[in-house]
Amino acid sequence: MIAEIHERARRLIDARLVEGISSAEGAWLEAHLAECAECGARARSTEHALQFLGALAVKIDPAVVAATQARVQLRARELQEKQARMRTLWIVGGLSWVCGAITAPLLWEVIAWVGRRFELSQAVWVATFAICWVAPASVVGGIIAWRHSRTAAVRSEVGTWER
Numbered sequence: 507m508i509a510e511i512h513e514r515a516r517r518l519i520d521a522r523l524v525e526g527i528s529s530a531e532g533a534w535l536e537a538h539l540a541e542c543a544e545c546g547a548r549a550r551s552t553e554h555a556l557q558f559l560g561a562l563a564v565k566i567d568p569a570v571v572a573a574t575q576a577r578v579q580l581r582a583r584e585l586q587e588k589q590a591r592m593r594t595l596w597i598v599g600g601l602s603w604v605c606g607a608i609t610a611p612l613l614w615e616v617i618a619w620v621g622r623r624f625e626l627s628q629a630v631w632v633a634t635f636a637i638c639w640v641a642p643a644s645v646v647g648g649i650i651a652w653r654h655s656r657t658a659a660v661r662s663e664v665g666t667w668e669r
């Protein structure tokens with residue numbers, strides 16, 4: 507019976523701090539706390555713990571929240587643009603390979619004809635064909651690498667300004 511009384515008091519201590527209790531329950535609890543040292547100590551320690559947690563609550567400057575939201579939105583936009591650029595790059599790369607495959611026999615004939623005309627060794631004109639066939643992809647790859655490094659440099663410069 508006594509254990510049930512203390513249990514009720516503990517439930518009301520917690521409920522009073524979280525959701526509130528009726529005035530009758532409050533009166534009963536105060537009367538019990540006045541005569542029960544154990545439940546009184548529990549009520550005080552619970553209140554102290556809640557006060558401590560309240561003091562720990564971080565207050566965030568609305569300007570910081572707005573700046574963070576803006577950065578997240580900017581980053582999302584950058585990722586969307588990057589996806590669109592990559593899609594375009596894949597399409598251009600695919601077209602480049604198709605064009606390369608279609609024009610390879612013609613390029614081969616032209617370079618072979620030049621090799622025979624100027625009496626070049628077969629190794630020279632075959633190497634020339636390989637270089638000519640690979641050159642467009644190499645130039646495009648170089649341009650992409652250069653643009654990527656330039657974008658990264660601009661981004662790191664912007665990041666330095668924002669700090």
Ligand SMILES: [Zn+2]
Binds near residue numbers: 512515544
């Ligand atoms: Zn008690």
